[in-house]
Each structure stands twice: as structure tokens, then as C-alpha cells.
Amino acid sequence: MATATQEFIRNLHELPHTVKDAWFRLGKAPESEREESQATFHNLFLHIHSVRVHVRTLSPTLTFGLGLMAAGTFLITVITGLLLMVYYKPSTDLAYQSIKDIHFTVYTGRFIRNIHRWAAQLMVLTVLLHMARVFFTGSYKKPREFNWLVGLGLLVMTLALSFTGYLLPWDQLAYWAITIGSNIANSPRELTDAIGVTRWMDPGGFQKRLLLGANYVGQDALIRFYVLHVFLLPLALVTLLGVHFWRIRKDGGLARPEDPMGGPAEWGGARRAVFEPIATKTYGLMALVKGKRPTVNRGPENTVMSWPHLFWAELAVFMVTVATTLVLSFYWDAPLKELANPAIPENPAKAPWYFLGIQELVSYSAFTGGLLIPVIVVVGLALIPFLDRKTGGEGTWFGTPGEGSVFRSSLLFAVLVTVGMLVFTVNFGWLRSWFPDIHQLWIIIFNPGSLLVLIFAAWSLIVLKRRDSVRLAAVSLFTCFVVGFTILTYFATVHRGPNWHFYWWPSQWPVH
Amino acid sequence: MLLGASILTIVYLVGAAVHENYGAQWSGVQHQYREILREKAKDDRGRELLAKFRIELKQVSLPALGTVDRCVTCHNGIDDPRMTDVALPHRVHPEGILDIHPVDRFGCTVCHHGQGPATTFRDAKADDAYWDYPLLPPEMTEATCATCHDAEKLPSAQVPLLLTGMRLYQEKSCGSCHKLNGRGGALGPVLDSEGAKTRHQFTMSNLQPPHTIWRWQEAHFRDPGAVMAGSQMRNPTVTRQEALALTVYMLSLWKRDVPESYLAPDKIEQKYRSLHPAPLSGEQIYGQYCAACHGNGTYSRWDKTFKRFIPAIRGVSLISTATPEYLASNIQHGRPGTQMPAWDQHAGGLLPEEITAVIKYLRADAPAAEKLPALTLAGDSTRGLALFLRNCAGCHGMDGRGGIAPEIGNPVFQKAATDEFIVRTVRSGRQGTAMPAFQSPDAPALSDQDVADVLAYVRTFGQPKREKALAQNLAPASGGKP
Numbered sequence: 001m002a003t004a005t006q007e008f009i010r011n012l013h014e015l016p017h018t019v020k021d022a023w024f025r026l027g028k029a030p031e032s033e034r035e036e037s038q039a040t041f042h043n044l045f046l047h048i049h050s051v052r053v054h055v056r057t058l059s060p061t062l063t064f065g066l067g068l069m070a071a072g073t074f075l076i077t078v079i080t081g082l083l084l085m086v087y088y089k090p091s092t093d094l095a096y097q098s099i100k101d102i103h104f105t106v107y108t109g110r111f112i113r114n115i116h117r118w119a120a121q122l123m124v125l126t127v128l129l130h131m132a133r134v135f136f137t138g139s140y141k142k143p144r145e146f147n148w149l150v151g152l153g154l155l156v157m158t159l160a161l162s163f164t165g166y167l168l169p170w171d172q173l174a175y176w177a178i179t180i181g182s183n184i185a186n187s188p189r190e191l192t193d194a195i196g197v198t199r200w201m202d203p204g205g206f207q208k209r210l211l212l213g214a215n216y217v218g219q220d221a222l223i224r225f226y227v228l229h230v231f232l233l234p235l236a237l238v239t240l241l242g243v244h245f246w247r248i249r250k251d252g253g254l255a256r257p258e259d260p261m262g263g264p265a266e267w268g269g270a271r272r273a274v275f276e277p278i279a280t281k282t283y284g285l286m287a288l289v290k291g292k293r294p295t296v297n298r299g300p301e302n303t304v305m306s307w308p309h310l311f312w313a314e315l316a317v318f319m320v321t322v323a324t325t326l327v328l329s330f331y332w333d334a335p336l337k338e339l340a341n342p343a344i345p346e347n348p349a350k351a352p353w354y355f356l357g358i359q360e361l362v363s364y365s366a367f368t369g370g371l372l373i374p375v376i377v378v379v380g381l382a383l384i385p386f387l388d389r390k391t392g393g394e395g396t397w398f399g400t401p402g403e404g405s406v407f408r409s410s411l412l413f414a415v416l417v418t419v420g421m422l423v424f425t426v427n428f429g430w431l432r433s434w435f436p437d438i439h440q441l442w443i444i445i446f447n448p449g450s451l452l453v454l455i456f457a458a459w460s461l462i463v464l465k466r467r468d469s470v471r472l473a474a475v476s477l478f479t480c481f482v483v484g485f486t487i488l489t490y491f492a493t494v495h496r497g498p499n500w501h502f503y504w505w506p507s508q509w510p511v512h
Numbered sequence: 513m514l515l516g517a518s519i520l521t522i523v524y525l526v527g528a529a530v531h532e533n534y535g536a537q538w539s540g541v542q543h544q545y546r547e548i549l550r551e552k553a554k555d556d557r558g559r560e561l562l563a564k565f566r567i568e569l570k571q572v573s574l575p576a577l578g579t580v581d582r583c584v585t586c587h588n589g590i591d592d593p594r595m596t597d598v599a600l601p602h603r604v605h606p607e608g609i610l611d612i613h614p615v616d617r618f619g620c621t622v623c624h625h626g627q628g629p630a631t632t633f634r635d636a637k638a639d640d641a642y643w644d645y646p647l648l649p650p651e652m653t654e655a656t657c658a659t660c661h662d663a664e665k666l667p668s669a670q671v672p673l674l675l676t677g678m679r680l681y682q683e684k685s686c687g688s689c690h691k692l693n694g695r696g697g698a699l700g701p702v703l704d705s706e707g708a709k710t711r712h713q714f715t716m717s718n719l720q721p722p723h724t725i726w727r728w729q730e731a732h733f734r735d736p737g738a739v740m741a742g743s744q745m746r747n748p749t750v751t752r753q754e755a756l757a758l759t760v761y762m763l764s765l766w767k768r769d770v771p772e773s774y775l776a777p778d779k780i781e782q783k784y785r786s787l788h789p790a791p792l793s794g795e796q797i798y799g800q801y802c803a804a805c806h807g808n809g810t811y812s813r814w815d816k817t818f819k820r821f822i823p824a825i826r827g828v829s830l831i832s833t834a835t836p837e838y839l840a841s842n843i844q845h846g847r848p849g850t851q852m853p854a855w856d857q858h859a860g861g862l863l864p865e866e867i868t869a870v871i872k873y874l875r876a877d878a879p880a881a882e883k884l885p886a887l888t889l890a891g892d893s894t895r896g897l898a899l900f901l902r903n904c905a906g907c908h909g910m911d912g913r914g915g916i917a918p919e920i921g922n923p924v925f926q927k928a929a930t931d932e933f934i935v936r937t938v939r940s941g942r943q944g945t946a947m948p949a950f951q952s953p954d955a956p957a958l959s960d961q962d963v964a965d966v967l968a969y970v971r972t973f974g975q976p977k978r979e980k981a982l983a984q985n986l987a988p989a990s991g992g993k994p
Contacts, residue, residue: 097580100629104582105569111528171642316514323520330524337642344712510717 036307046311048245050253052303053310056395057254062137065317066130070158071241072321073123077161078234080116088168090226092219095170096339103336114329120162122325124354127158135384135478136407138393138400138471139255145385147247150240152382157237159354164229166352167222175340176349178217178225182208184351184362187370194440216342256395347498356496357488361449363500364430369449376453377481384478388470402467403475410459410476414483417455421448422491426502456480537632538585542567545588545602552594561592569631572619576771581619581628583636591615601633622770623656624648639724644710648763651756652726655707655763660775662782663764676754677761682796684748688804692765693786695861696801698853700745707766715740729759744817746804791865794873801860802870805851809874812945814916818851821916829942831878833933839871841928850919889964896969899962907946912973917946926974931967938963 002010011018021027030036037051056062087106089098102109131151134140140148167178189204198205213220248254304310337346351359361369393399398407425448431438456477464473497503498510546565553562571582588602589595591614595604613623621628626647627638639646648655654671657663663674681687689699696702709725716723718739719731728739733755736745750758772780792800798809802825807813809826824830825839844867846854855862862870901910908914912921919925920934938958941949950958958966 097629100580104629104631104635105571108528108532111532312514316517319514319517319521323517323524326521326524326528330528335642338644338710338712341644341710344710346712510715 030307033305036305039307046307048249049306049310050249051306053306054253054256054303056256058304058309058313060313061397062256062395063133063254064129065313065320066126066133068314068317069321070123070126070130072318073119073126073325074237074241076119076322076325077116077123080112080119081230081234083112084116085230090168090223092170092222092340095168095222099169099171099336103333110333111329114332114334115325117334118328118332119325120165121353122321122328124158124162127155128354131155131381132478132482136403136475137255137395137397139395140385141255141391141394142385142389144247144251144255147244147251148385149382150244150247152378153240154237154244156378157233157240161229161233161237162354163352164225164233167217167225168229169336170222170340171335172337172340172344172346173335175217175342176346177351178221180349180351180359181355182211182217182221184355184358184366184370185211187362187366190365190367190440191444194444217340254395257393257399348496348500350492350496353489353493356492357485360488360492360496363496364425364447364449365444367444368447373449373453380477380481384474388474390469390471393471398475400469400471402469402472406463406467406472406475407479410463410479411483413459414456414480415487418452418484418487421452422487424448452484456484538569539567541586541601542588548589548595548598548602558594572616574617574619574622577619577622577774579619579621579628581621582631583620583624583626583628584615585631586633587620618774621645622659624653625656639722646724649726652760652763655760658764659766659768659770660779662776662778665776665778673757673760674764676757677759677764680748680750680754680758681761682800684750685800685802685804686748687800688802689745691861693789693861695789697860699851703762703765705765705767707763708768726759726763729762730755733758746817789863791863791869794866794869794871794876797862797866797870798873801855801862810944812942815851820851821914821918823918824942824945826874826877827942827944828878829937829940829944829947831875833936833940835930835933836871836875838928838930838933839874840867842924843867843870845924847919847922847924849922850914889961891961891964891966891968893965893968893972895962896965896967899958899966900969903950903957904966912970920970921973923974926971931971934967934970935963938966 025042026035026039030039039046040049040051041047084102087098087102087109089095099113102113104110106112134148134151163178163181166181167174186204186208188207189198189202192198192202192204209215211221211224212218213224350356358369358374361373363369393403398404430447431443459480460473460477463476464470467473494506495502495504497506497508503509542565546562546567549558549562549565553559565588569582570584570588571580572584573580584590586601589598590605591610592604595602619628620626624647625645626636627641627643628636630636630638630641635641637647651673654674657666657671658674663671663678668675681692686692686703687696689697691697691702692704711723711725711728714723714725714728716728718741719728730752732739732743732745733748733750734752735747736743737747748758802809805815805822806825810824812824812827813822814820815822842852843862844854844856846852846859853860855867857863904912906915907917908920909917913919914922920929937947939949939951941947941952948957951960951963
């Protein structure tokens with residue numbers, strides 16, 4: 001019988017092993033499928049995944065890893081953001097100087113800030129692309145309607161996070177972009193002004209004051225944006241992200257076509273066993289998830305172990321994201337202009353790029369472009385899975401018959417209409433240029449933006465009628481939205497110069 | 513893919529670390545400086561400086577001035593008098609200026625401008641970076657002396673350009689159009705904060721890069737229209753050196769908020785003086801605030817830019833006819849609607865005694881007015897209209913709106929000019945201008961009655977429109993109200 005002292009010494013002696021075992025509970029790389037599944041569900045971070053994953057969902061061209069990239073960029077912004085918070089001071093007197101300090105004196109501060117900035121830009125981009133992927137592969141369909149809504153919420157959160165972060169450096173770029181942004185929030189005032197009720201009812205002014213805490217961009221706005229940017233929005237986003245991931249599991253993994261029923265399936269050159277339900281057995285208790293997947297009435301025939309197949313793929317996608325961000329950050333600095341100066345407006349004062357499409361619409365009519373159309377778009381996107389109820393074609397690009405041709409014709413149509421509209425507007429102006437005294441209400445109702453929405457809606461209705469398919473109508477409308485967003489964003493970024501005039505290239509802008 | 517991405521990640525992380533550790537410009541500079549210190553460490557003091565020297569970021573942070581200057585990170589020898597024979601950036605600051613402006617109290621950018629927080633020379637110079645006040649070229653640095661000093665009290669060798677610029681400002685009569693310290697005309701921009709402007713407040717389109725403020729100013733003084741299309745500014749006709757001097761003066765015009773402890777006593781006096789200016793002489797006033805348009809005042813001229821007639825305000829006939837009150841009224845209130853601004857204390861900023869002085873100056877050489885028989889006849893404005901159209905409207909314009917001759921319908925003129933003044937001008941004309949005498953003894957073009965009629969008509973300009981129409985019986989005959 002060993003004494004406690006001996007036991008203590010032996011434990012001390014084995015300390016390296018026991019600590020290692022506590023961390024690496026399996027003690028070795030998993031070899032059997034049993035060990036692989038243990039590796040998955042004994043780890044908090046890995047157990048978000050199912051133990052087995054359908055081979056189709058591993059196909060790179062199904063998802064391009066966009067959702068994971070978006071999550072990856074978010075992780076990067078969180079880490080770099082925490083580092084930046086150490087040095088950043090949210091005060092109008094100190095903010096700019098603290099960014100200069102981060103840039104010039106904080107060890108690798110410039111690099112960290114660049115990574116934060118680039119990851120945020122990539123996050124917006126990948127979230128948008130991820131949404132397009134989910135739409136065009138029909139992955140929002142029943143039973144994934146709710147997750148589509150969560151995803152939409154995440155899009156809004158992403159934009160809000162990026163927008164609130166824009167103000168924090170307190171430079172000219174930040175100040176005037178937020179001035180523009182908050183005036184977009186103020187845009188209902190165009191309508192209330194036009195019908196003359198602003199004195200009694202001023203939702204635009206309320207929104208703007210709620211956002212800024214004042215009537216101008218100042219210390220109140222800065223602290224609000226700071227609190228939103230570093231606390232409320234990340235918290236909300238993480239919560240929604242958890243729901244988003246959880247729903248993927250609960251909805252039976254990524255959307256994919258139904259496997260053929262019965263019979264041995266053949267995958268990867270090997271015949272695999274098929275799970276045959278036994279008539280005397282109830283599977284209801286196992287149906288913890290909606291629908292028939294993942295296992296009820298289905299064998300694991302077309303699945304592979306998550307460890308290592310899925311995890312390697314995910315790690316690869318994540319590392320690609322990190323590498324891309326690092327390369328971009330190494331060569332291109334995040335912008336930092338002069339100290340914010342309310343007396344000297346930037347000209348052109350442009351919102352962040354993802355809002356430039358909206359700013360172009362706002363240049364036609366503040367209310368229509370700044371509020372009405374964005375609300376229509378968001379509500380429209382939210383309604384898609386509830387109006388398009390017919391299942392089939394999930395998990396395949398342009399899965400139902402005719403989608404490809406509708407996509408191509410809608411693409412062509414939307415490009416022609418959007419470009420045509422811009423060419424017309426730039427060349428001939430709009431109602432105000434022809435009838436200088438026209439009532440503003442007419443312009444609010446009828447402007448290039450509202451016309452574009454109407455034409456797209458009409459096009460989609462024609463598709464609905466002609467092709468007799470809600471999904472195809474949705475495809476045409478979504479394609480039009482994507483094209484409109486892309487072209488307007490591009491146009492406002494490149495071709496709009498000082499005073500929002502048209503220029504072929506930014507180098508032609510008058511120099512100020 | 514995983515392998516490639518991971519390798520790329522590691523490469524760039526290591527790259528960033530290497531760049532950060534060994535790539536910093538300032539660290540190389542400091543290593544060089546340490547070698548210099550080592551060479552020069554011949555006495556105890558030198559050895560002590562060498563021992564104390566650390567390779568690290570250095571800065572002068574001055575909350576009172578709102579500056580953080582890291583220039584000393586590279587300019588290590590800036591206050592070491594031994595560093596006369598070494599290359600920049602190690603060299604000592606020239607001319608012993610730091611003896612009275614120690615670096616730890618003044619920093620660098622309060623005089624030199626430039627981006628103080630920067631840690632590379634390119635960023636510190638900041639002429640193409642997003643920084644409001646890039647590093648001033650050495651010859652222009654004297655502009656910032658005026659922040660804390662009254663330039664006129666400084667040794668002229670230290671601020672030659674600034675003093676020349678100030679002199680030229682007065683000589684070229686810039687104050688005729690520009691306001692400075694509350695005094696000056698209203699045609700051009702106010703110049704009080706000209707030096708505080710950032711480059712985004714200038715139109716740089718017509719300037720070859722680099723687009724710095726001083727290059728804009730210099731080019732603008734050489735030829736205003738070439739830099740600012742449609743500029744109304746008269747070409748001040750200056751040499752290159754004079755343009756530089758004016759540029760330095762413009763850069764010095766900056767009411768920078770500096771704690772009083774930094775100000776030289778003469779600066780405080782200067783601030784006091786600008787609030788309580790000592791009256792200038794009539795000649796000085798004329799030279800600084802009138803001459804740009806009126807020249808020496810003995811001739812009238814047609815200004816092509818303003819499409820305006822500029823009268824000869826020191827012409828013998830005007831001065832011998834006009835009363836001091838008439839001149840005072842015109843100077844105080846200007847001529848609304850023309851380029852002549854009001855000059856009284858609340859507008860152009862001239863003191864009452866200065867206006868008196870300038871009138872005295874204008875009238876200095878005036879001969880006594882020649883005696884003319886008084887005109888007592890009553891005039892008929894309708895007849896006067898016909899005579900006015902035939903004899904006067906060609907130059908003075910229909911309704912006296914002015915053309916190539918002054919605007920006699922102008923309300924200030926109507927108020928200030930006495931009947932006698934108008935009659936005398938019509939009768940005797942204006943020597944040295946296009947205004948002929950209409951009643952010369954040899955060939956009177958107008959009889960006394962004609963003159964009285966013209967006067968009656970000219971006086972209708974001062975009446976409100978409707979009365980004028982009634983007086984001329986020109987009220988609409990039909991359809992109009994009686």
C-alpha cells in the first residue's frame with residue numbers, strides 16, 4: 001500500500017502525461033470510426049457538427065465554403081477588434097490620435113488594424129455571396145425557412161457592425177460617411193416634408209436622433225456607435241450565429257437532393273449498406289429533428305465521418321480566409337484621412353461601399369431610396385421561403401427545371417434595364433430637370449429607383465405567369481436584385497464624383 | 513489547399529513580424545546615431561549621452577499645444593551642439609533657435625507643421641498623406657513665427673519674407689477687396705484664417721502636382737486667373753520672390769489657439785492693438801483700401817473684370833464740387849449694387865477719424881470752387897427725361913443705372929448729392945474724365961432751364977417707383993389703377 005506521499009510523487013511524476021491526456025482525451029489520432037465520432041462529440045467546438053456528414057455537402061462547388069468564410073472573417077474581426085480596443089479611445093478628442101498611435105507606434109498595430117478592416121470588408125462580401133449561394137441552390141426551402149430568416153438577420157447585423165465601425169476612427173472619411181448614413185436614416189423626412197406633416201410627425205428625425213443621440217455627428221454619436229460596435233451588435237450577432245448553426249443541424253444538415261429510396265447506394269466506388277426500417281419498430285422517438293433526416297428511414301449509406309473529411313475541409317477554408325486577409329492587410333493599409341472637420345465636407349461624401357447602391361437611389365429620392373426600397377428588399381427577401389413552398393431541387397445550383405434559363409434571361413434583362421436607366425438618368429436628368437416646379441411627392445413616387453423596382457416586379461410577374469412557377473419567379477426577382485445591387489454599387493463607387501456628378505473615372509474628378 | 517493557405521499565412525505573419533522588428537526606418541536611423549555618438553564620446557558628457565541612448569521610439573507630447581511630435585525619434589541630435597558636421601537627420605537644429613525654443617517645451621510641428629505622430633519621414637512630411645498641415649518647406653517656416661510673435665518686432669533677418677509679404681499686402685492695396693482683422697473690402701474672401709485652410713479648401717485642378725497649399729498660393733499670386741478660373745482678383749504683378757513673400761504671409765494668418773504662456777509679450781500687445789487700432793493717416797488709408805480700384809484717383813477708368821466704371825475720386829472737378837459730407841456718405845455707405853463697399857466701422861472697419869482723414873486726403877489739392885450763378889428755375893422732369901435720354905443716358909445708362917459712367921440713380925448718390933453738386937457737375941463737366949461741360953461759356957449745349965429740367969428728372973431716380981411714374985405721367989393709361 002503506497003502512502004499518500006508516494007502517490008503524490010507518482011502523480012507528480014506522471015503530471016505531463018495526465019495533463020496531456022486531459023487535453024487530448026483520446027490520446028492519439030482517431031483510427032476507427034468509433035474513435036472519430038468520439039473525437040467529434042467529446043469536443044465542445046466540434047460537436048456542433050454531426051458525427052457523419054453527407055458526401056454531397058462536402059462538394060466544394062455546392063457552397064464554396066462561403067458561410068464558413070463569413071464566420072471565419074467574423075472570428076478574425078473579433079480577435080483583432082479586441083486587440084484594437086486596448087488602444088482605442090472613444091472620444092472625439094482622442095479617437096483620431098489613438099488610431100494614429102495604433103498606426104505608427106503600437107507594435108504591429110497597423111497590421112492588426114488592416115486585418116480588422118479587411119476581414120470586415122470580406123465579411124460583408126462573403127455574407128452577401130453566401131446569401132446568393134443559398135438562394136440559387138434553393139436551400140432556403142422547407143424546412144429551412146426559419147434559418148433563412150436568421151441568415152437575413154445576420155446580414156443586417158453584419159452591415160450594422162461594419163457601418164458602426166466606420167465612424168470610430170473619427171477622420172474625414174468616417175465623419176462624412178456617417179453623416180451621409182445618418183441622413184439616409186433621416187430620409188422619411190422627405191415624405192413628411194412633401195406632405196407637410198413634419199411638424200407633427202417626424203419619424204426620419206427620430207431615427208436620426210436615435211442613431212446619433214443628437215442632430216449632428218458628435219461625441220454622442222461616437223459613443224453610441226462604439227457601444228453598438230463592440231458590445232451590442234457582436235453579442236446579437238454571436239447569438240444569432242449560434243441559432244444559425246444550430247438550425248443547420250436541426251434542419252438536417254446542409255440542403256441536398258433526396259437520396260434514392262431503398263437499394264444499396266454506390267458512392268466512391270463502394271457499395272454501402274442501406275438502412276431498412278423494421279416494421280415493428282417505432283422511429284418517432286428518434287425523430288428529434290424535423291423531417292426525415294438525418295437517420296430515420298435512411299441509412300448512413302452516403303455519409304462519411306466528419307472527422308477527418310469535414311474538419312479538414314473546414315480548416316482549409318478557414319486558413320484560406322486567414323491567408324487572404326493577411327495578404328491584403330500586408331500590402332494595403334486601412335484608410336485614415338484627415339481629422340474629422342465638420343466645416344469642410346468631403347466631396348464626394350460617400351457612404352461605405354455596401355451602402356453606395358442605396359446612396360445612388362437616395363440621390364433620386366431620399367425616402368424611396370433610403371427607406372422604401374431597402375424595406376421592400378428586406379421584406380421581399382424574408383418572404384421568399386414562405387411564398388415559394390414547393391420543395392425539390394434543394395442543394396443543387398439552379399435545381400428545378402428552367403432555373404438556368406430564367407437566371408440567364410433575368411441577368412440579361414436586369415443588366416440592360418439597370419444600365420439603360422442609369423444612362424438615361426445621367427444623360428437626360430429626371431422630373432426635376434424637366435419640370436423645375438413639380439411637387440416633390442411626384443418624384444418620391446416616380447423616380448429611377450422606384451421605376452427599377454416596378455420593372456423588376458413586373459418582370460417577375462411575367463415569369464410567374466409564363467413559366468407557371470413560383471420558384472422561377474423568385475429566381476428572376478432575386479437575380480434582378482443581385483444585378484441591381486451590383487451595378488448600382490459599382491456605378492456609385494466608380495462613376496459618381498464631386499456633387500454626385502457623373503465621371504468616367506475618379507482620375508477625372510476636379511482636384512480639391 | 514490547406515497546406516498552401518497555411519504556409520501563406522505563416523509567411524505573412526513572419527513577414528509582418530520581421531517588417532515590424534527590423535524594417536522600421538527609425539530603428540536604422542537610431543543605430544546610425546549611436547555610432548555617431550560613439551565616435552564623438554570623447555569626454556564624460558559624451559560618454560554619458562552614449563550610455564543613456566536607447567533604441568526606442570521618442571516623442572514630445574504637448575497637450576497644451578495639442579501636439580504629439582515623434583520627429584525626435586529620427587532627429588536625435590537636434591539639440592546636441594556637437595552634431596554640426598553630420599548628415600541629416602542627425603544634425604543639430606540650425607541657428608540656435610532651440611536655445612530659446614527648447615524641444616521639450618515646443619515640440620516641432622508647432623513651427624514646421626507636418627504629421628507629428630508619424631514615424632517615417634514620408635508620413636511625417638505628409639504632403640501626399642491625409643494630414644491637414646504638411647511639413648512646410650524650410651524657407652516658409654518663418655510663417656509660423658507669427659503664431660506667437662508680432663513679426664514686426666522680430667529681427668528682420670529672421671522673418672524677411674514675412675515682413676516683405678506684410679509690406680506688399682499694404683502696397684498692393686489688398687485691403688481694398690479683402691478683410692483682415694475686421695478691416696477691408698468685401699469683394700474677396702476674408703483672410704483672417706487663410707493659413708488655417710487645408711488643401712481641400714482650394715481648387716487644385718489647374719495646378720500641376722504636388723498639390724500643396726503654398727504652391728497654390730504662389731501660383732495664384734503670379735496669376736490668379738490661371739489657378740482659379742474666373743477669378744476676379746486683379747493680378748498683383750509680383751516677382752517670384754514677392755509671390756513667395758505673400759505666400760508666407762498668407763500661411764502666417766492663422767489664429768491658432770496657443771496657451772498664453774507660449775505667446776511673446778509683443779504678440780499680446782499686437783492682439784490688443786488689433787482690437788483697438790490706432791487710426792491711420794488719410795494717405796495710408798487711401799493706399800491700403802482704395803488704390804486697388806481707384807488707382808491714384810486722378811483718372812476714371814473702365815474695369816473690364818467688373819464691367820464697371822470707376823470714377824476719378826481725386827479728380828479736380830469732383831473734389832472742387834463735392835462737399836465733404838457727400839464724400840463721407842459715399843465712403844461710409846458705399847454704392848449698393850456696385851463694387852464699392854461700405855467702409856464705416858461696422859462694414860469695412862474704418863474708424864470715423866480715418867474716414868475724415870481720407871476725405872481730407874482726397875480734398876488736399878482741391879482748388880476753390882469757381883463761382884457760378886445759382887439756379888433758381890423750377891424744372892420739368894418730363895422735359896428732363898427727353899434731355900437726359902439725348903445727352904446723358906449714353907454713358908449714365910437708362911434710369912441712371914450706370915454704364916461707362918457712374919450710377920447716378922444709385923440711392924446713396926441720390927441721398928448724398930446736393931442739387932448744387934449735380935447742377936455744377938452738369939454745367940462744368942469733369943476734367944480728366946469723359947464727362948463734358950454742358951454749359952461752357954463758348955458753346956452752351958443746355959440752357960439754364962434745360963439744366964433745371966435734367967435735375968428734376970435725375971431727382972426722380974430717388975423716388976419710389978410709383979411716384980416716379982406718376983410724376984412723369986407715365987402711369988399706365990388704360991387698365992391700370994388711377
